[in-house]
Amino acid sequence: xxxxxESGGGSVQAGDSLRLSCAASGRDFSYSAMSWFRQAPGKExxxxxxxxxxxxxxxxxxxVKGRMTISRDKAKNTVALQMNNLKPEDTAVYYCAGRLSxxxxxxxxxxxxxxxxxxxxxxxx
Numbered sequence: 192x193x194x195x196x197e198s199g200g201g202s203v204q205a206g207d208s209l210r211l212s213c214a215a216s217g218r219d220f221s222y223s224a225m226s227w228f229r230q231a232p233g234k235e236x237x238x239x240x241x242x243x244x245x246x247x248x249x250x251x252x253x254x255v256k257g258r259m260t261i262s263r264d265k266a267k268n269t270v271a272l273q274m275n276n277l278k279p280e281d282t283a284v285y286y287c288a289g290r291l292s293x294x295x296x297x298x299x300x301x302x303x304x305x306x307x308x309x310x311x312x313x314x315x316x
Contacts, residue, residue, distance in 0.1 A: 193217040193305055195287045200310030203277055211272040211310055213287030218305070220244075223290045225263060225270040228300055229283035229312075239285070240272060241296035250296045255281075277314045284309040 199211040211227070226241035240261035241250045249261055260273045270287060288303035 195289060195305055195307035197285065197287050197307045197310035200285065200312045202313040202315065205278055205314055205316050207277055207314070208273070208275045209277065209312060211274065211285055211287075211312070213270045213272075213307060215268045215270075215289065215305075218289075220268055220270075220289050221265045222293060224294055224296045224302075225261075225290070226288045226296065226298075226303060227261060227270075227272045227285055228288060229281075229285045230309075231280075231283040234283075236286070236300055238298040238300070241298065242270065243296045244293065248296050250298060252298075274312070277312075279314050279316045282312060282314050284311050286310075 194216045196214045222244045224243050227239040228236050229239050230236040242261045242263050246263050258276045263270045286309045287307040289305040291304035
């Protein structure tokens with residue numbers, strides 16, 4: 192059974208940092224692009240960041256550029272999202288996602304076949 196498990200969420204103050212981690216099991220994602228999406232209450236799921244299978248290509252939403260960085264450890268089958276200078280508008284459930292096969296680090300959630308359960312991030316002002 193393929194699973195993506197997020198960890199590292201929590202409640203912080205504006206300006207603080209958090210690091211989300213996504214551990215994959217049941218499948219080797221070494222040759223799959225991975226991504227992070229988020230969904231705030233009452234809003235649609237939105238793209239945050241994606242990384243290619245090699246790790247050489249990354250893609251970040253404009254709203255998080257300069258504050259959040261996606262990375263991956265292929266040997267450990269994990270993906271991370273370093274989040275700095277957090278803002279109240281970053282409050283959301285953050286989801287890790289993985290592509291089924293070779294493909295780019297895209298922003299379209301429909302390109303991703305595997306999804307984690309989500310990790311809550313709450314930022315207070």
